[in-house]
Amino acid sequence: MRILLVEDDKNLGQATADGLRGLYATDWVRSAEEAQDALATTSYALLVLDINLPGISGLELLQDLRHKKNQIPTLFLTARDAVRHRIEGLNTGADDYLVKPFDLDELLARCAALIRRSGGQALPVITHKNIAYEPASRHLEKSGKSVRLSSREAAVFDCLIRNIDRPVSKEKIMESVYDWSSEDIESNTIEVHIAALRRKLGRDLIKTIRNVGYIIPK
Amino acid sequence: MKRTYSLRSRLITWISLPILIATLLTVLISYIFARHEIEEVYDAQLVHSAKVLLQLTHHEILEDEKFNLGLEDPDLQHRYERKLGFRIWVDNDPISQSTNTADFKDFEAPPGFSNQTIGKHRWRFFVFLDPADGIKIEVSERYDIRYELIIQLMSALILPALFFIPTIVIVVWIGVRKVLHPVVRMSVDVDQRSSDDLSPIAHDRLPQEIAPFVQALNRLFKRLEESFRREREFTDHAAHELRTPLAAMKTQTQVLIKKAGAMEQTGGISECAEGLLNLETSINRATHLVEQLLLLARLQNEDLPKNKMDLSACVLGAIEDIRRRAAHKNIHLKTKIMPGLYIHGHDISVGILLNNLLGNAVKYTPEGGSVDITLEADGTLCIADTGPGLNDQDKVRVFKRFVRADKSGQTGSGLGLSIAQWVAHAHDVQIELSDHAPTGLSVKIKWDILPASNSKAI
DSSP: OEEEEEOOOHHHHHHHHHHHHTTSEEEEESSHHHHHHHHHHSOOSEEEEESOOSSSOHHHHHHHHHHTTOOOOEEEEESOOOHHHHHHHHHHTOSEEEESSOOHHHHHHHHHHHHHHHTTOOSSOEEETTEEEETTTTEEEETTEEEOOOHHHHHHHHHHHHTTTSOEEHHHHHHHHOOTTOOOOOTTHHHHHHHHHHHHHOTTSSEEETTTEEEOOO | OOSOOOHHHHHHHHHHHHHHHHHHHHHHHHHHHHHHHHHHHHHHHHHHHHHHHHHHHHHHHHHTOOOOOOTTOGGGOOGGGGGEEEEEEETTEEEEEOGGGGGGTTOOOOSEEEEEEETTEEEEEEEEEETTTTEEEEEEEETHHHHHHHHHHHHHHHHHHHHHHHHHHHHHHHHHHHHHHHHHHHHHHHHHSOTTOOOOOOOSSOOTTTHHHHHHHHHHHHHHHHHHHHHHHHHHHHHHHHHHHHHHHHHHHHHHHHHHHHHHHTTOOOHHHHHHHHHHHHHHHHHHHHHHHHHHHHHHHSOOOOEEEEHHHHHHHHHHHHHHHHHHTTOEEEEEEOSSOEEEEOHHHHHHHHHHHHHHHHHHSOTTOEEEEEEOTTSEEEEEEOSOOOOHHHHHHTTSTTOOOOOSOOOOOSOHHHHHHHHHHHTTOOEEEEEOSSSSEEEEEEOOBOOHHHHHHO
């Protein structure tokens, strides 16, 4: 689950990226041009877009994306709360908006809702066998008891449970777990996280498909 | 514009008055000239008559015939003749006189022209003396003849004037109306537009005299609109420039609070958590102040399009917004809202006004108090709390910007009531503050409710 944040203000961008990284792998860029490059090379689950950017504006970027039939869910951030600005943003193709300054929890909740919707999953809780998982908060319960996962473990689990009954390659898991800020990427780290998940949730939950990746079967 | 005057009536006066004066002068001068000429002609006739009579008398005396001038033949009479008379003396003996001179008795006029009133009539005399033969001829004529002629001449002048003068005034009135039409149309146009309509005045075919005025007005409108636009842009800019750093602070603080929370759980440092929460509160206060400032600036710069809106629903919505806060302070909300009351207003700003007033009521009411909210059928909205209330001086002061009456340390921007006041002004309603027994403040607003028939129609 990887998010692209486009925000030109250094402090706000840094803080928002930090806030988002608690739940999602987050790439932060500071201009629409950089965002276009990032979107071309990586697949993101959500775009968090500031409207007022130097150079190409957020609205123009969004217009361009929609023109290219890119359906990426988009939440725009704006400092202008006049109704006409919000309408303009939504009409251009954004799915939701927040007016600065926003509440971090609200931003996370809206991001979760947008990602959930785009996956065709309207329910806020995913249940599988004896496991209940709430993607918005990364809260996980096994047989009614809360299980603590590290953020990396949660990201790996999130990626697998969303693709339930479909094999997911190791590369795809890497992409959705690590953003550009991650420093601890080593080829065997995914295996480490999978091992931790098996220990906490049960041995049979995640199966390994040799030379392909991992799967949570139905 | 202390004293106004009507261009139309001034124009009508200044065009009609000279015409009237000219007409009167014409009549007066004609009268003087006519009278003078008539006097001369009639006097000449008198002299002529005297001469004829003298010739006749000479003739009669020489012939020594019985003196009969045969002037009294009834067939030869003219109606004016009764007003003409003569008397003839020879050697001081009266020898002949016309019948209508009987009233003169022994009055004798002096030689030459003279005037004399005899009986009811005024007469003009001419006496001619022929000393050689001792003949004295007196011809007389009643003034009525002359008066009649003058009156007839004058009537011929005055009667048409009596008809022409009203006609001229009416034509002038219509003409002036036509000429002033563009001016009237323009003033109606300016008068009817709403206070924020700054579109230029249409000016196809304007008279030269008012064209510069209209152009100046349009230039002013343009400048005003420009400055309004710039102010709006400024507000937008200010919003962006203020909100972005606030957002950065807020988000950063919240990220830190989360991290501190996580550390606490794992037994890490926690002393900074409280400081971070205080920081967040301060940021929220600053944010609230900025929001209120921007709101006030925006309300004052943007036009508020007014429509038919459901006041009852708006009040209920505002009550819902404060319900949670009230419950948090254990404040009892007593509401009695008359449903289906409509006003002509701007829903967003009315909502802001209600939120501010209700928010204040909840904020200043102590724990366990109550807030009464009633909306009656006549449009009277009353919000009464059991807070500390306000003294009379503060009741006036609180509407000013950045004035906060309470010293209880409640957070607030000091703008809420001035925003409410501003919205109330924009809707032509008054916010009345009064004491609420036994303690507290009562806020009253009397809205103009649209008639029920009107609300059914839409």
